[in-house]
Amino acid sequence: MASCNYDGPIILMLSYLHAFHAGNFADVQKHATLYLALTRMQAKASPIACFDTHAGSAVYDLKGERALKTGESDRGIQRLWQNRAGLQSDDWQGFMAELETWNGVIPELRHYPGSPAWMATLSRDQDLVAAFELHSTEGLRLEAWAEGRKLKVRRENGLAGLLHSLPPSAPRLLALMDPSYEIRKDYQEVAETLVKAWRKCRHGVFLIWYPILPDRLHRKLLEALVNSPVTKVLQSELSLVTPPDRGMRGSGMLVVNPPWGLGDRLEAMMAEVGGPEGLNASHRLDWLVPE
Numbered sequence: 001m002a003s004c005n006y007d008g009p010i011i012l013m014l015s016y017l018h019a020f021h022a023g024n025f026a027d028v029q030k031h032a033t034l035y036l037a038l039t040r041m042q043a044k045a046s047p048i049a050c051f052d053t054h055a056g057s058a059v060y061d062l063k064g065e066r067a068l069k070t071g072e073s074d075r076g077i078q079r080l081w082q083n084r085a086g087l088q089s090d091d092w093q094g095f096m097a098e099l100e101t102w103n104g105v106i107p108e109l110r111h112y113p114g115s116p117a118w119m120a121t122l123s124r125d126q127d128l129v130a131a132f133e134l135h136s137t138e139g140l141r142l143e144a145w146a147e148g149r150k151l152k153v154r155r156e157n158g159l160a161g162l163l164h165s166l167p168p169s170a171p172r173l174l175a176l177m178d179p180s181y182e183i184r185k186d187y188q189e190v191a192e193t194l195v196k197a198w199r200k201c202r203h204g205v206f207l208i209w210y211p212i213l214p215d216r217l218h219r220k221l222l223e224a225l226v227n228s229p230v231t232k233v234l235q236s237e238l239s240l241v242t243p244p245d246r247g248m249r250g251s252g253m254l255v256v257n258p259p260w261g262l263g264d265r266l267e268a269m270m271a272e273v274g275g276p277e278g279l280n281a282s283h284r285l286d287w288l289v290p291e
Contacts, residue, residue: 017138018180022060023073023112025279026251028080029238030178030209031118032269033253033262035095037174037205038122040259047126049168051175053158055116055131057141058151059102063110073112075280080273081109091269098122115176116142120151128170132158159193166200173204181210187217191224198230198256205257212237212250225254226289234258235288236266241280250281254288 021027041048062073077099080087084096098121102111113121116131123129130152133139143153154161162175175197179186187210194206210218225233234255243249255262263285270283 017066017135018056018114019060019064019066020070021072022067022114023062023077023109024070025072025076025238025240025281026209026211026248027112028076028273028279029236029251029253029270030207031113031115032091032095033207033236033255033266034115034118034176035098035122036091036262036265036269037207037255037259038119039091039094040262040265041172041174041205042122042124042127043259044172045126046172047128047170048123048172048174049165049170050119050123050127050129051158051162051165051168051173052115052119052129052131053162053175053177054179055133055138055142055153055158056114056135057133057138058114058117058120058131058145060112060114061110062108062112073109077112078108079278082107083277087272089265089269089272091265092272115178116151117145119174119176120146120149123150126170128152128168130154130165132156132161134158159189163193163196163200166197166204168201173201174207175204176207176209178207178209181217184217187221188224191221191228194225194256195228195230203257205255205259208254208256210252210254211248212239212252213248214246218252222288230256231289232257232291233287233289234263235284235286236270237284238270238279238281239284241276241282 103109119129132154133142139155146153177190236253239250267285273279
């Protein structure tokens with residue numbers, strides 16, 4: 001595995017805890033995209049190196065104090081779970097089958113996997129999975145969950161760590177960049193990291209999650225990528241029909257080099273759950289940067 005000299009800033013994000021937000025509408029969009037990307041890539045037998053730059057603690061208790069305090073999963077994955085019998089998409093059925101392996105057949109979900117858990121459980125014998133996490137408590141939980149599983153935990157800055165890991169030893173790459181964006185510089189640093197990573201591995205599939213907030217700071221990320229050399233960037237945005245006065249009004253996913261069929265499948269998945277009995281959100285899919 002090749003190394004690189006990374007001279008960018010190292011950002012310590014040690015306050016954000018995803019347990020308050022696990023299973024919300026943004027998680028549904030992010031993990032549906034991740035599920036599609038990985039399963040579509042696995043149509044080919046060659047190994048995939050998977051990286052999650054901001055991993056969290058792997059698995060979340062939706063009946064725990066933090067999740068119950070915000071109730072965000074009730075308006076996210078819990079609604080879809082309770083109405084899963086009516087979902088027509090084969091992709092949703094596969095997604096829900098994965099959640100069933102974590103919870104069994106119960107009225108409400110208790111355990112919700114985060115991105116590294118999705119990667120690890122969906123990975124094949126030939127695939128590699130690495131997750132970065134700096135938060136001390138989250139990192140310990142992630143390491144405990146990863147013990148005996150096919151997941152390498154790295155306690156270092158995820159953006160810098162990703163660059164140090166490229167090009168990967170496996171012939172194909174799937175990388176997820178999903179910081180909390182509590183620090184405004186994250187938007188620019190994610191864009192800069194993506195450009196550097198793309199130059200090292202132009203065939204790689206890169207997933208970038210971002211929040212849509214009232215301040216619209218995500219536009220800095222989008223503008224930076226539009227003006228960069230990176231091409232073939234698919235954009236998915238989910239906007240709440242009734243947004244809160246504060247907090248996220250929507251969320252976005254960027255997919256660089258989307259696997260064949262991902263766009264149509266993601267659009268179908270989001271359309272099926274956009275109504276009032278689902279996420280109550282509108283979805284838009286288009287190319288941010290064409291090929």
